[in-house]
Amino acid sequence: MTSTEPRTTIQGLVEKARNAMAQFADATQAQADEAVTALAWAIYEPGRARALAEMAVAQTGLGDIESKIVKNQRKTFGCLRDLSRVRSVGVIEDMPAKGMVKYAKPVGVVAAVTPSTNPTATPVNKAMFAIKSRNAVIIAPSPSGWGATSAAVDYMRAELEKCGYPADLVQILPKPVNKALTQELMEQADLVVVTGSQNNVRRAYSSGTPAIGVGAGNVPVVIDADADLDDAAVKICRSKTFDNATSCSSENSLLIHDSVYDDAIAALRRAGGHLCSREEKERIRERLWTDGKLNRQVIAKDADTLRDIFELGPEAQGARFFMVEEDRPDPDSPFTDEKLSLVLTVYRVRDIDDAKAQLDTILDVCGKGHSIGIHTNTPAHAEQLAESIDVVRVLVNQAHTMGNGGSFDNALEFTLSMGGGTWAGNSITENLNARHFMNVTHLVRTIPLDQPPEEELFGAYWKQHGR
16 A cells, blocks of 8 residues: 555545535434434344344454343443433523523544454444534444444444435445554544554544543452452452453452452352462463463453463363452562453452552553442442542442443443543543534623622632731
């Protein structure tokens, strides 16, 4: 490919996207919502949800089909619920007392960079956010997931056309996807939204285009002295094993209060965990990483496959995830980092202050800004973590993977992209949602003078410190 080909290719896609936006520019709120519903149905329909999940696993070699079916449907349904409650066309807020009216406008052509771990659910999720505010989206998928993403895009385009809307509101980079094409898309788009590798996030921020990136996961979860141990263990197992631990919200470490350590390990074993011996731990260390990097042939594999790769003993038969013990988090130990596998590092903590210190060490290695969890019946301990740990989300008594990107029993927005704030080098400190895909015009009228006297604002300061 010559140096001009990426530019020409992207110019063609962007031109088609802008033409589609022009045709969609006069869409009412009801029409925008219908288009979003069409995109959701493109992947939610049971036959397509399964077919796309099967393609994703077959093509990328990552994750689990049944989990991806759940992801294709549950995340999409939750996102559709959230979007149905948001105004994104015309007047979105009227504040007569303040003399202000807010109008939503499109941001333009959105470049959506999506990961190999979610080659179908994430593209649809971002397309729904974009089209809600009458934008167009061009998806830059992971090369390994291009086939599955392309199929999802075809389904979305067909559903849009069925409703009479321009199919070019949703497009995908042509195969073969490469860095040059993705970089050119970032530079020509009006907004870049990146989920995936931190290298892509950094490239987006340096593209010269307004960009939203999300941080790396490496979730540590505390099991407190008064936690319901069996409830915690079941939720941790459910979360850790979902999609073979490909989620950025998957637990990577457990910090267990010393007073309940043995009982907690027993509960985790009952839930499906296997506590590895020292010899087994060393084989995991040797085979999960190659030259200091995660081994792509090992990550995101099912428990049976990992048991064979790691040559685990008969006690591991039937286990669903594997626990390795470490004395304390060590920045030089790979077990402190994100593992993208059914391997869970386990530590002991003396009390909540010790837990905070160990959490800080783990997050300094990787995952700062993203999220942590705690299983506890002492609300003050959860509050202490929220006050002191530099993360956007602290989940209490929840299966972390199921709750972190939005749930029907918590107030987080449904998303597949979790911002980590400036701690993670991100521009957002919340779950990616519809508000990030709209510009807002403020109509400002005068109101009765709201200018307090100097004494009201400076009086206390003058009294204490003088003028």
